[in-house]
Amino acid sequence: MAEPVVFEVPETALAAARRARAHPLCPECFGRLFGRLGHGLSNPERAERILRLLGEGPPAPILDCTVCRGAFDRLPTWVERVERAAEGLEWHRFTCGSRWDPERLAHEEALWSEVGTEWGESARSAFNRELGKRVEQRTGAEGGPERPDLVFLADLPVGLVQVTILPIYLRGRYRKLDRTLPQTRWPCRRCQGRGCTVCAGTGKTYPTSVEEILAAPYLAAARAEGSRFHGMGREDIDARMLGRGRPFVLELLRPRVRTLDLGRLAEELVRTAAGRVEVLDLVPCAAAEVVRGKEAAPEKSYPVVVVGEASVAKVNEALTVAVSRAIAQRTPTRVAHRRSDRVRTRRVVAAHVVEAGAGRFTLELRTEAGTYVKEWVEGDGGRTEPSLTGLLGTPLKVDELDVTEIHDTEA
Numbered sequence: 001m002a003e004p005v006v007f008e009v010p011e012t013a014l015a016a017a018r019r020a021r022a023h024p025l026c027p028e029c030f031g032r033l034f035g036r037l038g039h040g041l042s043n044p045e046r047a048e049r050i051l052r053l054l055g056e057g058p059p060a061p062i063l064d065c066t067v068c069r070g071a072f073d074r075l076p077t078w079v080e081r082v083e084r085a086a087e088g089l090e091w092h093r094f095t096c097g098s099r100w101d102p103e104r105l106a107h108e109e110a111l112w113s114e115v116g117t118e119w120g121e122s123a124r125s126a127f128n129r130e131l132g133k134r135v136e137q138r139t140g141a142e143g144g145p146e147r148p149d150l151v152f153l154a155d156l157p158v159g160l161v162q163v164t165i166l167p168i169y170l171r172g173r174y175r176k177l178d179r180t181l182p183q184t185r186w187p188c189r190r191c192q193g194r195g196c197t198v199c200a201g202t203g204k205t206y207p208t209s210v211e212e213i214l215a216a217p218y219l220a221a222a223r224a225e226g227s228r229f230h231g232m233g234r235e236d237i238d239a240r241m242l243g244r245g246r247p248f249v250l251e252l253l254r255p256r257v258r259t260l261d262l263g264r265l266a267e268e269l270v271r272t273a274a275g276r277v278e279v280l281d282l283v284p285c286a287a288a289e290v291v292r293g294k295e296a297a298p299e300k301s302y303p304v305v306v307v308g309e310a311s312v313a314k315v316n317e318a319l320t321v322a323v324s325r326a327i328a329q330r331t332p333t334r335v336a337h338r339r340s341d342r343v344r345t346r347r348v349v350a351a352h353v354v355e356a357g358a359g360r361f362t363l364e365l366r367t368e369a370g371t372y373v374k375e376w377v378e379g380d381g382g383r384t385e386p387s388l389t390g391l392l393g394t395p396l397k398v399d400e401l402d403v404t405e406i407h408d409t410e411a
């Protein structure tokens with residue numbers, strides 16, 4: 001339904017319109033000098049009404065409008081360019097922008113003060129809106145700034161439309177059941193990913209990763225150009241990730257297809273992952289989830305199998321002391337090559353012995369985010385203080401470690 005037309009023209013606007021007649025302006029650009037006056041009219045309709053009030057006929061087409069240089073007359077061509085730029089892509093929502101010669105825009109603002117209008121609207125925002133409306137009509141896609149699939153940029157001086165394909169974000173939780181699998185693709189240290197004899201030309205330290213296994217079916221289905229994996233933290237390569245799994249966001253870059261059959265893809269992943277990785281609850285999400293995941297610092301629970309000679313009574317005694325104290329952890333030796341060397345303060349929130357046998361025992365731990373558990377048990381040559389090894393006065397070694405829970409939500 002068209003909105004009711006409200007258009008009252010004050011005397012000052014008529015005076016400005018008289019002054020504007022001295023400039024070669026197309027009906028769109030003439031009307032837009034009064035674009036914020038009244039509503040329910042297009043700018044050419046505004047132009048027509050104002051000219052009638054000045055006792056003139058309808059506005060004549062202008063070949064070389066000094067503001068837009070004919071950009072508004074060529075809108076149908078721009079719509080075609082948008083369609084061509086989006087060919088072969090699935091899209092439902094979009095945003096339109098445009099790049100203008102800065103001189104044109106400066107000229108328009110100078111014109112506002114010269115003719116004395118306080119109702120002018122910028123050519124660029126009017127063009128973007130008008131182009132968006134026409135693209136909506138032509139394609140049925142929905143225009144607007146919120147969560148677009150595609151962003152079009154009409155480059156007016158160049159005469160081309162550039163298209164940006166926005167990523168698809170999927171969030172879920174993964175379980176890792178394999179102790180040889182890194183979370184993400186790990187470039188070969190020698191060649192930095194280019195491929196060399198050490199990595200047999202793969203550019204990778206490990207043949208595959210949670211990221212690669214998990215992304216493969218989705219990359220193919222979305223016909224995306226690449227992916228990014230955002231895990232809420234990470235576990236060691238030789239640790240399993242169990243329980244409800246670790247939250248992650250999978251970002252599919254430049255996808256050509258956006259409607260994914262998530263049920264079928266989950267089944268395909270079960271086949272291709274062959275029991276090494278499992279994915280739970282994969283659903284579409286917003287880009288903001290990536291940041292949320294990075295900022296989260298959830299506590300974690302681990303069962304740890306420890307090798308060492310100590311009685312259960314003594315271990316329990318040491319754990320009671322350990323839980324009551326803050327731990328000072330210097331960056332572990334094993335990650336010192338990629339993390340800055342500093343001392344962090346962490347806490348083991350809860351700890352108890354769940355199983356004990358000859359020369360080994362299993363602990364159940366709950367720790368703050370970022371606690372290096374192996375080092376807390378073994379001591380890391382005095383870099384973690386206190387450590388269980390230090391409290392017991394006997395050398396301990398972590399044999400196996402798993403993550404059973406990421407406490408990002410209560411469950």
Ligand SMILES: [Zn+2]
Nearest residue numbers: 026029065068
């Ligand atoms: Zn114009």
Ligand SMILES: [Zn+2]
Nearest residue numbers: 188191196199
């Ligand atoms: Zn290499």
